[in-house]
Amino acid sequence: MALRHAVLAALLDGEYSGYQLAKAFDVGVANFWHALPQQLYAELAKLEKEGLVAGRQVVQESRPNKRLFHVTDAGRAELEEFAAAVSKPSFIRDDLLVKVQVADRIGTAPVIEQLEKRAAEAEAKIELFGKLLRQMRGDADEEEFLRRAERIGPYLTCLRGLAFEQGHRDWCLRIATVLRERQTTHAAR
Amino acid sequence: MALRHAVLAALLDGEYSGYQLAKAFDVGVANFWHALPQQLYAELAKLEKEGLVAGRQVVQESRPNKRLFHVTDAGRAELEEFAAAVSKPSFIRDDLLVKVQVADRIGTAPVIEQLEKRAAEAEAKIELFGKLLRQMRGDADEEEFLRRAERIGPYLTCLRGLAFEQGHRDWCLRIATVLRERQTTHAAR
DNA sequence: GCAGATTAGTCATTTTCTTGATTATGATGC
DNA sequence: GCATCATAATCAAGAAAATGACTAATCTGC
16 A cells, blocks of 8 residues: 555545656656556555545547546545655665676676666756746745745655766666676676 | 566575575665575576576485576576666555655554655665675775676665665655654645 | 557456564573 | 563465556637
């Protein structure tokens, strides 16, 4: 029961269709969770059956009809319970780390390539998150915004996303450099 | 097929029993992957059946007997293939982020507590990783070590673990402070 | 005017991960 | 001397997540 609460959290800020949620939980903007469309549609169905969210049909002319969902009182209560419960620790789980772990034993070239590709992807996300943050806080500076604004949840999670991507980018570039230099100096193997 | 390669990677540095692996993949030292004992025993069984690892029985007197595993040539080939294949992007997936996302809507107190607990856990890991790094590089300074040492894979992944935990700790403390200050100034809700 | 992208959603299968319980022995703490 | 911890592993069940394929409409670019 994990995606469940992420969906409720995302729906707290308004009505969204499964499709819209899917976009938010996919590339980039997934600043606090990630999931595929199929998972979201399935989770929404379950949540609706349990009365934690409710949907309403919206008939569209130029587009397929859609269903917009919002959190019910029961859903809000569920979220409150969740927020008070102990959270499970978060672990890193990343293909690239496994590859780096063995890079010096089994050929560094392909790993270096991937590190640099990753760094570029991280860079793109950094820019995206930077834009989102600026958008959210408007004219105010950050301190000011965090003190006064009504709604800061999304800003705070986005900050974590930004820091994560910066750390990721820095590490990727550093490791790529280290491996590259060893390639030329160690020459052999 | 992901844990699979993490296990192969871990076994690259020597022979380990399922139990030993389980400890390495559990708390703390899981600097590049995390898994429970049951998963590891299951994965080892599969890997052995496919000939990617081989085990040998070690009879012990003062302890239950154990089986030590090592990577076979086929296993090493599998790892090489894996290292060259595209890696799937890494996503944050963390209960706490979900809670922060909704904290300002549904009671901040329990979330602040958890943020501070997390920060302390991160701090503990930071110290652990710091010790591990010092241990691995011995007398040499980092630059020196990374240029000259035979085996640097585990050092590099540990660096990522360290940076991740530092980022995590900093964010937790910052957000806890922000939420706490809002609690007193915003007073209401 | 047609290919391809975008919006909107569903179904089925498989893989992975988590939870919980169970066995057995020796070592360690008090 | 008894309780508990550490070593070493297995089994079963269930929840969660990932993969792949499919429908159907409209809008956009060339």
